[in-house]
Amino acid sequence: MNPLLRVHELGVRFHMRRSEVVAVDGVSFEARKGETVGIVGESGSGKTTLTGAVLGRVPISCGQVVFRGEDVTHATPRRRRELTAELQPVYQDPFSSLNPARTIGQTLEEPLLVHTRLPAGRRRTRVEAALEQVGLSGRDLDRLPREFSGGQRQRIAIARALVAEPSLIVLDEAVSALDLSVQAQILNLLLRLQADLGLTYLFISHDLDVIRHVSHTTVVMRRGQVVEAGPTAEIVTCPASEYTRRLLDSTLVPDPELQAARRGRVI
Amino acid sequence: MRRLELLIPAAVLTLVVLAVLFAPLLAPHQPLEQNLDDVLGSPSAQHWFGTDSLGRDILSRILYGGRVSLSGAAIALAVFVALGVPLGLWAGFTSGPADRTITWLADLLLALPTVIILLVVLAVFKDNEVVTMVALGVTGSTSMIRVVRGATKAVRGQVFVVSAEGAGLNQWHILRRHVLPHVRGPITVQATFFAATAVLVETSLGFLGLGVQAPRPTWGNLVGESIQQIQPAPWFLLITGGVVALVALCVGLVGDAIRDMTATEPDLPSPSRPARARPGTASTSPSSGVLALENVTVCHGGVTPLVTDVSFALRAGEVVGLVGESGCGKSMTARAALGLLPDGVELVSGVVRVDGADVAALSSAARRRLLGRLIGYVPQDPVPSLDPSFTVGSQLAEVVATEPGLSRAEVRERCADLLRRVRVPDVPRVLASYPHQISGGMAQRVNIALAMALRPRILIADEPTTALDVTVQAEILDLLRTLAAEQDLAVLLVTHDWGVVADLCERAVVMYAGEVVEISPVATLFARPSHPYTRALLRADLRGSTPFSQLPTIPGVVPAAGAWAYGCRFADRCVLAADECRAAPVPLRSTPDGVARCVRSDELQKAEVR
Ligand SMILES: Nc1ncnc2c1ncn2[C@@H]1O[C@H](COP(=O)(O)OP(=O)(O)O)[C@@H](O)[C@H]1O
Ligand code: SF4
Ligand SMILES: [Mg+2]
Numbered sequence: 001m002n003p004l005l006r007v008h009e010l011g012v013r014f015h016m017r018r019s020e021v022v023a024v025d026g027v028s029f030e031a032r033k034g035e036t037v038g039i040v041g042e043s044g045s046g047k048t049t050l051t052g053a054v055l056g057r058v059p060i061s062c063g064q065v066v067f068r069g070e071d072v073t074h075a076t077p078r079r080r081r082e083l084t085a086e087l088q089p090v091y092q093d094p095f096s097s098l099n100p101a102r103t104i105g106q107t108l109e110e111p112l113l114v115h116t117r118l119p120a121g122r123r124r125t126r127v128e129a130a131l132e133q134v135g136l137s138g139r140d141l142d143r144l145p146r147e148f149s150g151g152q153r154q155r156i157a158i159a160r161a162l163v164a165e166p167s168l169i170v171l172d173e174a175v176s177a178l179d180l181s182v183q184a185q186i187l188n189l190l191l192r193l194q195a196d197l198g199l200t201y202l203f204i205s206h207d208l209d210v211i212r213h214v215s216h217t218t219v220v221m222r223r224g225q226v227v228e229a230g231p232t233a234e235i236v237t238c239p240a241s242e243y244t245r246r247l248l249d250s251t252l253v254p255d256p257e258l259q260a261a262r263r264g265r266v267i
Numbered sequence: 268m269r270r271l272e273l274l275i276p277a278a279v280l281t282l283v284v285l286a287v288l289f290a291p292l293l294a295p296h297q298p299l300e301q302n303l304d305d306v307l308g309s310p311s312a313q314h315w316f317g318t319d320s321l322g323r324d325i326l327s328r329i330l331y332g333g334r335v336s337l338s339g340a341a342i343a344l345a346v347f348v349a350l351g352v353p354l355g356l357w358a359g360f361t362s363g364p365a366d367r368t369i370t371w372l373a374d375l376l377l378a379l380p381t382v383i384i385l386l387v388v389l390a391v392f393k394d395n396e397v398v399t400m401v402a403l404g405v406t407g408s409t410s411m412i413r414v415v416r417g418a419t420k421a422v423r424g425q426v427f428v429v430s431a432e433g434a435g436l437n438q439w440h441i442l443r444r445h446v447l448p449h450v451r452g453p454i455t456v457q458a459t460f461f462a463a464t465a466v467l468v469e470t471s472l473g474f475l476g477l478g479v480q481a482p483r484p485t486w487g488n489l490v491g492e493s494i495q496q497i498q499p500a501p502w503f504l505l506i507t508g509g510v511v512a513l514v515a516l517c518v519g520l521v522g523d524a525i526r527d528m529t530a531t532e533p534d535l536p537s538p539s540r541p542a543r544a545r546p547g548t549a550s551t552s553p554s555s556g557v558l559a560l561e562n563v564t565v566c567h568g569g570v571t572p573l574v575t576d577v578s579f580a581l582r583a584g585e586v587v588g589l590v591g592e593s594g595c596g597k598s599m600t601a602r603a604a605l606g607l608l609p610d611g612v613e614l615v616s617g618v619v620r621v622d623g624a625d626v627a628a629l630s631s632a633a634r635r636r637l638l639g640r641l642i643g644y645v646p647q648d649p650v651p652s653l654d655p656s657f658t659v660g661s662q663l664a665e666v667v668a669t670e671p672g673l674s675r676a677e678v679r680e681r682c683a684d685l686l687r688r689v690r691v692p693d694v695p696r697v698l699a700s701y702p703h704q705i706s707g708g709m710a711q712r713v714n715i716a717l718a719m720a721l722r723p724r725i726l727i728a729d730e731p732t733t734a735l736d737v738t739v740q741a742e743i744l745d746l747l748r749t750l751a752a753e754q755d756l757a758v759l760l761v762t763h764d765w766g767v768v769a770d771l772c773e774r775a776v777v778m779y780a781g782e783v784v785e786i787s788p789v790a791t792l793f794a795r796p797s798h799p800y801t802r803a804l805l806r807a808d809l810r811g812s813t814p815f816s817q818l819p820t821i822p823g824v825v826p827a828a829g830a831w832a833y834g835c836r837f838a839d840r841c842v843l844a845a846d847e848c849r850a851a852p853v854p855l856r857s858t859p860d861g862v863a864r865c866v867r868s869d870e871l872q873k874a875e876v877r
Contacts, residue, residue, distance in 0.1 A: 042736035045706060101448060149824060150593060179592045179763050181807040184818035191815060206736055213809045213818075232814070250737040252766025254808050256789045259769040263745075 002069055003030035004200045005054070005168060010063035012049050012224075023049040025224040026063070029217070031168070034194065037200040038215025038232060040208055040247070046224040047204045051170045051267040054202065055087055056080045067168075085115040088161035090154075092173035097146040097157055102133075104156055105141035130159040134189060151182035158189065162197075172204045187214060208251050212236045220244050273524035276517035283514055287333030296324035298331040298484050307500045316506045320496055322552060325489075325503065329510055332484035336473070336511075339400045339485075340465035346404025347461050351411025352454055356442060358412065359419025367807075370416070373409040381406045385468075389477050396478050402469055407461050413451045414457050418450040452525070459522030463515045486511050513612055531535070556580030556620075557757045558642070559723045563617035565596075565603050571829040573599045573612065574781045581757040583724065586747070588772035588789070591760045592804070596781040597761045601727050603627075604759065605642055622703045622724065643718030645728035649710035649735070653702035659686075659713050660698035666720040687717040689746060708739030715746065726750070729761040744771050765808050769793065774861075777801050780836035787861035797863035799841045799871055835865070842869050 012024040024046045031037045041047050052058035054065055055073060064073045072083060088111075091097045098107055108127040112118055118126065128138035134155040145153055155176065161169050171190070173184045191214065193199055205211050211218055211232065216233045220227040220243070228241045239245045254257050285802040286293055295315075302322035310317045317323035358369040366466055383401055384406055466486075472478045473487015474494075481488050490511060493503035559580040565573045574596040581587050589597045602608050604619055606626055619627040621641045646652040654662060663682040667673065673681070686694045689712040702710055711731060720728055728747065732740040748771055751758050762768060768775050768789060775792050777785040777800065785798040796802040806819040823840045832838055834849035841848070855862040865871065 014662045042738065151824075180765070180804060181592055181821045184807040184809060187809065188817045188820065191817065208737070209810050213814050215814055247737060250741045251810075252737075252740075252764065252770050254765035254769050254793065254805065254810055256769045256793055259766070263313065 004068060005031040005202070006052065006064075006066040007050075008064040008066065010050070010065065011061045012046075012053050012058055013061040023224050024053060027219075027221070027224075027226050028063075029219050029226070029229055031200050031202060032216075033167070034198045035216040036194065036203050036214050038203045038205065038211035038218040039221060040205055040211045040218060041221035041227075042206060042247075044223070045221040047206075047221055048172060049224075050221070051089070051172055051202060051204055055089055055170060056083065075246045081114065083171060085111065085164040086166050087168050088166040089162050089170045089172060090157050090174045092176050098153060100145055103142050103144055104148075107145075107156070108141075110158050111160065115164055124181050126163060127159075130162045131156075133162055133193065134159045149182075150184060151178060154178060154182075155189065156185055157187075158193075162193070166181050166199075168200045168202065170202045171202070172190065173206065174203075175210060176207060177204060183210075190214065208236070208247055220247070239244055273521060273528070276520035276524070280514065280517045280521065280828070283333070283510075283517075285335065287330055290327075290330035292332045294324075294327035296327040298323065298328045299482055300324070300327075307496060307503075307506075309500075310502060313565065317500065317502055318491060319503065323849055325506060328484040328489060329486070329507065332486045332489050333825065335396065335479050335483070335511075336466065336469050336486040337514075339396050339469040339478075340462060342397060342400040343404040343407065343465040343469075344458060344462050346401050346460055347407045347411055347465075348454075350405060351408035351414055351457070351687055354408070355412040355415025356419050356446065356450070357650055358417040360442060360446065364417070369412065373412045376406055377409045379406070383620050386470070386477075391473070394478055394480065399472065399478060400465070400469065403465060410842050411454070411457050411461070414453050415450055418453045422446050422449040443872060456522050456526045459518055459525065461547050463518040463522070466511065466515050471832065557583045557622055558602060558759065559618075559620040560600070561618040561620065563600070563619065564615050565599055565608065565612060566615045569615070572781060573828045574603065577617070577778075579776050579783065579786055581725065581759060583757050584751055584755045585774070586751050586758040586760060586772050587776040588768040589759060590763065590765075590768060590775050590804070590824050591778035592763065594828075595778045596828075597778055598729055599695065600778065601729055601759060601761050605644055605727055607644075629700075639669075639723065640721045641723050642721040642725045642727055643715075643721070645711070645718050645726060647709050647712050647729045647730040647733055649714050650702055650705075652714055653710060655702055657701070658698065659700055659702065659705070663698070663713070663717060663720060666717055670721065681720075685720055686712070688719065688750075689713075689716045690742075691716075706739075707735055708742065711739075711743055712746070715743075715750075719750070723756075725757045725759070727759045727761075730763070731760070732767060733762075733764070740767075747771060763806060765793075766810070772864060777804075780831050781828060782820065782836065782864065783855065784863070784865070785858075785861065785863045787858065787863075791858075791860055795872060797858045797861065797868050797871065798837075799843050799867075800837050802871065803840075803842075843870060 007030070008028050010024055010027045011022070014021045015021055027046075027050060029037055039047050039050065049058055053060050056072070060073050060161065066072070067083065067086070072079070075083060089135055105124070105127060108130060109123050112123045112126060116123075124141075127141065131138055131140060136155055136159065140148075145156070148156065157174075175186050178186060187210070190201070194201060201214070203211065203214055215232045217230065218232040219229040220235065220241070222243055227243045228235065228239065235244060237246065239248060249262065253262065300323060302318065304322065305314075305318050306320055306322045307323070308314055308318040314324050315327065316329065319325055319328065352367050354373075358366040378508055381403070384402055388402040389395075390398050467486075469478070470487040470490055473485040473489075474491040476488070476491060478487065479485045481492070486507065489507040490504070493500075493507045496503050561578050564575045565578045567573055577596075577600055579587070589600060591597050599608070599612070603614055606619065606629075607865060608614065614627050617627070618625050626641070653659070660679075660682055663685060664678050667678050667681045667685070682698060683694050686697060691697050691709065691712050697705060697709060697713070705713070715731075726747070731747070732743050744767065747758055747760070750756050760767065760772060772789050774786065774788050776783055777792075777798065779800045783800050785792070785796065787797060791797075792801060793805065796805060800821075803819070803821045807821060809818055812818055821840050826832075826836065826839075832849065834851055835841070835844070835853045838844040838848045845867065853864050855864045856868070858868065
């Protein structure tokens with residue numbers, strides 16, 4: 001079966017005054033429908049730039065992005081806008097990714113205004129349905145973001161992505177700012193939505209533990225390049241690269257004795 | 268207070284503008300009506316502001332003159348806004364050729380002297396007031412372009428704008444709905460300041476005999492005339508100059524008031540950087556710990572409790588974790604310990620002891636002086652916590668220099684030494700860097716250096732590694748561990764990461780709904796938690812989970828401050844809850860090596876129920 005998304009030898013360069021920054025360098029991976037590709041790496045490793053390129057928000061210097069068999073590397077702006085219905089992002093910060101001055105209903109309606117010609121009543125039904133899918137209720141439509149907790153706001157951000165009925169959601173550090181118990185709730189929600197709706201996720205995180213929990217395949221990035229990629233279970237149990245091993249060793253375990261023993265291993 | 272600062276000048280301006288607007292109705296005389304029998308008459312019932320050298324009524328001339336001067340200023344202002352705002356928005360929003368072209372043009376315009384441009388325009392267009400004011404608006408618009416461009420760029424970087432773009436919204440929509448509302452403040456401020464300038468420039472031109480010519484009055488030529496009559500009629504200048512000055516002043520005050528109202532308040536004043544503090548000495552008395560909170564209760568607005576009856580102590584050299592979900596009162600407790608509660612929040616009862624001295628009892632000024640010397644504070648977001656417009660070196664020096672009697676060389680050496688102690692590898696480079704030029708991990712080292720600058724006994728760190736990469740987190744945790752051990756520093760570490768607790772802390776204080784629910788040594792806490800909340804929170808940790816499985820969560824949410832149950836505050840979410848839990852407030856009880864606030868601790872230990 002063809003993958004839903006194929007990224008092939010992708011390169012992104014930024015031209016600065018005198019120098020050139022290679023933010024993404026020859027990155028390839030595939031995302032199959034209904035599965036999750038985890039992209040893990042430290043800050044500056046090019047994760048955000050990579051997702052920007054996939055979403056068409058960052059100009060691609062070389063390589064290809066193929067979505068549903070269509071080469072969208074240099075899609076026209078009009079085609080791009082159509083594609084945004086299929087490719088939806090969810091960002092890290094549930095506090096600033098929602099416009100504080102607009103009600104939840106207004107925010108969630110925006111994708112529908114752009115991508116559809118639904119009448120107001122039908123838009124409202126869709127928005128309410130999306131809110132219910134993420135465990136909120138239609139009663140929340142007229143409230144402002146500040147009236148919600150961090151976890152609820154992230155649910156709203158996920159609902160906003162769902163409204164357009166996308167096939168692929170790019171989650172850029174989507175659970176990184178959340179409390180443990182809330183993180184668990186959001187991860188449960190994402191896994192459930194994936195099972196119910198057959199969603200494909202591109203899951204960006206600096207947290208290898210989160211990636212291990214949600215990803216079928218994992219891409220480890222460093223300085224714009226892929227360090228290693230493969231089935232998640234293999235990568236977290238027997239990493240091929242020294243760098244991945246170091247990442248694994250740096251993760252903390254919630255067990256004082258084990259953690260004390262591990263501490264010495266990190267260089 | 269703030270409202271008056273806006274209302275008074277705004278009211279004065281409105282009166283002046285209305286008077287000028289209705290000059291034909293209000294003016295007691297015709298502006299050109301001469302009376303050579305009554306020249307340079309002093310203010311009287313007939314002529315409130317006196318008469319000029321041709322016996323014309325000065326009040327009437329000022330009212331009519333204002334029509335020329337104020338409409339001139341209004342034209343300049345209109346051009347200034349109409350040109351500056353769209354160009355600024357455009358440049359700020361579309362980085363690229365448009366931005367470069369607009370910035371280049373603005374720079375070019377800025378380089379040309381305004382006065383010369385205006386003189387040339389006046390000469391070419393034969394004193395045409397409208398054209399001159401348009402020219403003034405055009406030359407002035409460079410400042411509006413720059414400000415709007417900068418503000419737009421800043422807003423554009425905000426994640427909510429980025430997400431709006433991600434939703435496929437068109438740029439016009441984003442500009443109008445998401446960007447414009449956030450740059451309205453700077454635009455208004457810029458416009459008012461320019462309006463004041465425009466009034467002054469218009470009058471200066473009239474004063475120089477340029478622009479609209481006598482006998483038609485303008486404020487400028489009135490001031491010009493009055494200066495010639497300063498000997499026989501000093502009030503003439505006082506009145507004409509006074510009106511112009513009053514209007515310019517009021518416009519400026521309105522601008523100031525708006526700027527103050529739209530300026531954002533800093534979130535948490537960093538106690539590690541007290542304003543030019545003098546060294547203070549806390550009276551010390553022997554006590555259990557270097558930092559001790561005793562029955563601390565913190566309320567908002569005097570009524571809503573945020574934190575109740577919190578007690579715990581830190582020994583020198585000990586690292587204690589303060590754990591719990593968001594909204595449980597961890598940061599408020601840390602702030603209470605720092606003596607830096609936000610506005611409207613106060614310590615209503617309890618004691619905070621540093622080295623045995625009750626610091627909560629000190630006046631806020633005295634406490635602020637002690638902060639930084641006794642307690643250092645490490646923030647969560649390393650980069651935004653540093654001031655972007657100063658180098659690391661100057662920010663460190665600012666704090667170090669609060670210690671009196673240090674020469675500049677000594678200050679510099681002390682700064683370098685601080686950075687070496689937090690294991691910054693390339694000290695000279697980092698000292699000379701601006702915050703945005705260093706990595707997050709490096710910035711956090713700088714924050715720790717700042718917190719350590721005045722050699723405090725205690726370090727309070729609020730989620731210090733949450734924003735960092737794992738490998739960097741490991742380094743920062745190592746650094747904190749070393750500082751605690753080598754310098755006998757007591758560290759209170761606010762965190763929601765059990766991994767951090769396991770790695771660094773000896774004991775943990777678990778908070779729920781504004782109160783301490785458990786204090787235990789970490790070994791006990793992880794192996795046999797004494798409170799159901801601790802256990803539930805430990806289980807929600809995905810480390811050790813089966814991939815793709817639904818994780819155990821805690822049902823419900825943390826109750827809002829003050830909306831706590833009468834009995835056990837955790838009862839609504841607790842799997843072990845029983846009637847006895849809800850009957851009465853649950854006190855803290857001793858456990859073998861700590862305390863826990865649960866009536867069914869024993870059941871918890873016995874039954875491994877879910
Ligand atoms: N607009 C830009 N201009 C120049 N360099 C950039 C830009 N965006 C990102 N970079 C650089 O690209 C690299 C990768 O950054 P990024 O994609 O943000 O990584 P991550 O998401 O993993 O933090 C970094 O070196 C960063 O400095
Ligand atoms: S007192 Fe009762 S409700 Fe509260 S934590 Fe203990 S068992 Fe649960
Ligand atoms: Mg990133």
